Amino acid sequence: MAGDAILKISKLSKSFGGVQAIMNVGFELERGQILGIIGPNGSGKTTLVNLITGFVKPDKGEILFNGKDITALPPHKIANLGLTRTFQVMRPYHSLSAFKNLIVPLNSPRVKRSAAGKLGDVDAVAIDILEEVGFERDARVPYKVAGSLPLGYLKRLELGRCIALRPEVIICDEVFSGLSMSEISSLIPLLERLRMEGISMMMIEHRLRELFRLANRIVVLTFGQKIAEGSPEAVMNNQMVKEAYLGTETKA
């Protein structure tokens, strides 16, 4: 299904004072695929997420979502169109219990408009979604205060918050960071299932091994610029990518 881009970014630029955080970046996310964004620390990955989701306004460039220009829209309007994100720094609504965290997206205009939004008991819907992302049903966990949950559950809760919105695109900002190998390997099937259900995803990630297993395509950023794009294998063998991560070899 080449050419069926759900999210199209072109010539995006943003600078903070003298720092050019994102420079002339453009790529496409195809419907039903996972696009990985990698790059060394400080290469502008999270800024890119903030730009796409409306939290930061770009200086230049255009973002098309389903063919609609969303460049100047505020975050909540973008989310209501079906484009949502997770946050790198986990901050749940810590004073609320886990399932109450999902009450927030379930009250968004997008969900209320949909048929599912009219299905009465919101609490039950919230608990169903938590089960979907791997919270044990009938256990105490969904009723626990979110501030007391371990990191693995918080990541799932964050994904649950996104799913509750019934989005078309989820942008994951480092969902694997800070998780153990076993936690990551239990999260991967969930992400694969979401892709099968037709949700397109953009994944910002430092865990390359796991990302390369999942992603259909990879975009590489360094110093705010796109230096490579292609299939995981092609990117892995790209000389410029190796240099960006490992530095150049100099002959002594």
Add this chain to the structure above:
Amino acid sequence: MKRLDRSIKVRSEGLYALSSWSEMAYLLAPRLLLIVGLLAVPFFVDMYWQRVLCSAGIYALLALGFDFLAEYVGLVCLGGAFFIGTGGYIAGLLNHHFHLPPLVTIPIATVAGAAISTLVLIPCLRLRGIYFAIISFMFPLFAVFIIIALNVFGGTEGISALDTFPSIWLELYLILAAVLVSLFAIRRLVNEDMGIILRGVKDNDQAVRASGIDITAYKTRAVFIAAMLGCFGGAYLSHLYGWLGLSLFAMDFSILPIAATVMGGMGSLVGPVLGAFILTPMSEALRGFGQLRVVLYCLILIAFMVYKPEGIMNFLQRKYHQFEKWEKV
């Protein structure tokens, strides 16, 4: 041995599933104590203290609004005096110029005053914490200087001979009923979906925006609710004394609610109400000490912050939930 609250809490959160009369009594007792207590107090005090009780009620409304905004929305609002002043002036002016009775002016002032207060605060809603506190603290001063400079609404003299309430009992029970109704309404609200979204805004407003919720719209509604409490208090106050003037914008209305909230217990909603009903009479009782009054008042507050920072209500709640009973095995 078994803790009384456990079985109730385990069964479900938020929604109580009760299985016996004793459990129901356990939950109802503190609520009934508060309602009956508050409604019965006027019978045991003289005319002077009944008046004090009326103004304590006004402070209780303000404290309730302060606690709601600070703990459930994340807006530290020091605009209590602005709410009181706006509500008081609207009610007083309607009464003075159009001779409307208090029965009409108070509801109008409550809604219109809240609308005006909310409108002027909307541009500041992007601010959080201390910045919002400073800005909201400015508004009463702003209003005072406008009234002085333009010499409108009675200027520095104020307007006197407004209608008052026909009897002290109406005065008392109007404000006490208002306090109780708003207390239970807000307690209810913070656990409804809207309250949960507001608490989400307090914990992490970015995530709320990413969930497709317009946070400014929700904050606006929250401010409107808190402003309604204050404006009702103000409208009531101007009819209570039959007078309106610049002292409706007095700083006390912004500051005492904070003290009441600290004393009563942040976030408990009941606590601030209780705090207001303790602090206002206390400050009256200390009047005999003249200037020393403020010192004593401060000492009490400092003592609370140092030795019981959680406040009276949170402390009592914790203790009450620790009651135990013997159970047959």
